[in-house]
Amino acid sequence: MNNSLTYGLTHLAISVRDISRTKKFYHDIFGMQTMYDQQGFVQMTTPGCHDILVFEEKKNSPIGNTGGIAHFGFRLKEAKDIDEMIKRIISAGGQIVDKGEFVKGSPYVFFKDPDGYDVEIWYELLTES
Secondary structure (H helix, E strand, C coil): CCCCCCCCCCCCEHHHCHHHHHHHHHHHHCCCCCEEEEECEEEECCCCCCEEEEEEEEECCCCCCCCCCEEEEEECCCCHHHHHEEEEEEHCCCCEEEEECCCCEEEEEEEEEECEEEEEEEECCCCCC
């Protein structure tokens, strides 16, 4: 039984150099939609849920320095879509860092976004409950 008083993690706020570039990059790869767009600040919905990525344009912040966070990730609905996502990453200007399978049938790709953040896309093999 879950008696939490919160909905859990709902958003990440990430410092970036150029809001317009970042907004286009994440829209082109994931189809993320803009919720709020103001000078130096944009909130975008992540696909398939109510989670938000907040991008804040910062001039005096260590952009791309994760401060101990290794990466953030997106889970594929279908393993077969990994190649399409790799095409989107490359087309949007992302840099592929690593790709493969964690185990047979569980593909992944790690890439760098325009600000140097490490992002993962993977398919999780779910076990039957």
